[in-house]
Amino acid sequence: MVVITEAHIVYLIAIIVILVLMLFRKDVILPCILGILAVAIFQTKNILKSIEILYTAIFVSGRELWQVILIISLIIAMSRALDDIGADIILTKPFLRYLNTPNKSFWILGILMMLLSFFLWPSPAVGLIGAVLIAPVLKSGFDELSFASLLTIFGFGAALSGDFFIQGVPSVTAKTSRVSTSKLIISSLPIWAVTSFVTIIIFYFITMKKLKNKNNDQNNNNKNKNKKIFKESYVISIISVVFFIVDTFLMYILKIRGNAATALIGGTAVLILTASSIVQKDFLNKIREYLKSGFLSGIRTFAPIILVSAFFFLGELTTARQVIGPNAKGYLMDLGLYLSKHIPLNKYTVALMQLLVGGLTGLSGSGFSGLPLVGALAKTFSQTLNLNSAILASLGEIACIWIGGGTIIPWSVVPVTAIIKVDPDDIVKRNLLPVIIGLICGYVVTILLL
Template sequence: MMLGPFLLPIALRVGLPVIGVAMAMNLFGHGIALSGDFIIQGAPKLTSSAAGVTVRQVMRASVPLVITAGVIATGLGYWMLRRDMKRGKLTSVPQGGEVTQDKDVKLSAKIAAILVPLVFLATIVATITLGLKGDDATALIGGVSFLLFIVIAFLEYRHQAPQVVMTYVQEGFTFSMKIFAPVIPIAGFFFMGSPDVAPQILGKGAPGYLFDLDKALAAHVPLSMATVAIIIVLVGIIAGLDGSGFSGLVLVGTLAQALGTPVGANVAMLAALGQLGSIYSGGGTLVPWGVLDVAGVTGVNPEELTRRNFLPVMAGLAGATVVAIVLM
């Protein structure tokens, strides 16, 4: 979202419709980057802990799936944009009118335009060099972001900066609680389905009810790697419909272990596939309330954006499912 205001005028100037900019931010940012989450590793950490495998196993298994889904989704999305542009259905003019260039740009804006990309590039290099993962990587990026926020606020607002900073911090915490609050009860509920975690919640000797249900289901319904893979990705998509892709990771991880073990499937591959479904859906590509940040930056209608994303994302997930079945 930070790069959106910088890239939007450039994209419009070269003829890309504003809806295309929003799609690119969704598919590359909320899709390819977030579904793999190879730098911070927050998503694979949640998925792997529920699936009973390591973070490295989930990340390794997700590489071909992320590539497949990303290539298909972005390729199909680009083709659809080109098709509609040729038909005259889309233009490069934003909803607010023609693009204008403000010649009187403030010094603080010029400094921020240079400082922010350089600092975040250095942060990425530091994260990889120091081997930071999970909470450590998240803490570094969050701390750097907050320091940049304070510095830019003082450059822009001078003596009013403390008040401005606190106002935006309050708004940020409110927004984050709305998004991530469902993770806590959902995670606790589905962790009770795992025989490894259930005793920690319900007490010693507690059964993993989800695994018991799976054994009963496996005894009556013939399961195969293909059907299990399809179930996992569909559950991930449905779980992400609340607008928080992370809230479904525990569910798909637990199901991957529960359904994959009886059929001898690669649990890490199943978990990675479910992770893709949940992140692509709730991470900000398939539901209008999940794309509000991108829609707000670009000024497009969130419902129109999700309609544009639907076919490319579903085609990408279908391709990733086929690849997962083949590799298992």
């Protein structure tokens, strides 16, 4: 029988405070820190020990997330090196001749953005596509708003919510849901596919309707004409594409999954980064600067996530004991089990809770911040109701990313508005209906799978 202690109550209060602050678009770092400290004090009754636990919680969280931070930092460093040698222009040039109508531009740009986001992540992909292709896209009949919204839907929505190759998103969720990353990805496929397909189709018809009678007199200045392209850039561009295609093929044939797949992509990124640096002057300093820039971006992105994860890792028994000691409880798991004894729970309400919690945490503007929570909740409810934890975690993960990752929260679409000068509120208004309908369809699929 589950016994609810003072520490459990404190943990629950902290979660409620965190969710309320997210709802009001406030940062949750401070309540997470105070929540860890408060739980530790009520559990150990020792202030000095609790201060030590605060540090240990952050350390354990950072250790759990380190591989995710590493791969993303290396990918960012590689993409900036490729950009500096003009590989972005070379890689997108073959598509220019086909960007002659809004309909063609929609699907070519969307699929290109999705593919690049799978391998480079959405933010670098936006920089590449937005800077290089904005002129021909506007000539084809698009406007800036439609272009910006398209990049968010295909990149920060569809691609990031899957993240099948870099696996940063599912790795974070898998840590607290205690399922393997590969199992989580496989379980998420039908939910991801339906959510993405429905959202994209609805968005397509809305966009085409908006563009139908639009006057597209645009001032198109190609800012990339003066970018220096090295003769070796063509070889490196081709090799980069080939390497990642081979990586994908090997992952499929050899069933390379999880950490091994991440390591393969990371090693490839380092090789391409090195080749892109060597062809430039002062390459010894160049490669250092690229790595520094990549890691600064990675740490800047994940520093708050480490703190948030540190708190939510206390909800899971294994990590809670690593942080507090053998007397620690799985606070969130225990609360879930307790509620299941007093509140009627079923697959419909539990899935709805995952969807709503994912959406609420996404209001912070960071799709990552809620991943530890939806993962931990999935594990709790799956044990309580004997449901598939990977499927539950997948729904919460997809909701977190689609809402907070950069589609319908104004302060989360900054990477796009920084490249394409569009009001973020306008992007959110354009994306809102397709994304909400897509997530509802994802919920229905989840119910059918449970």
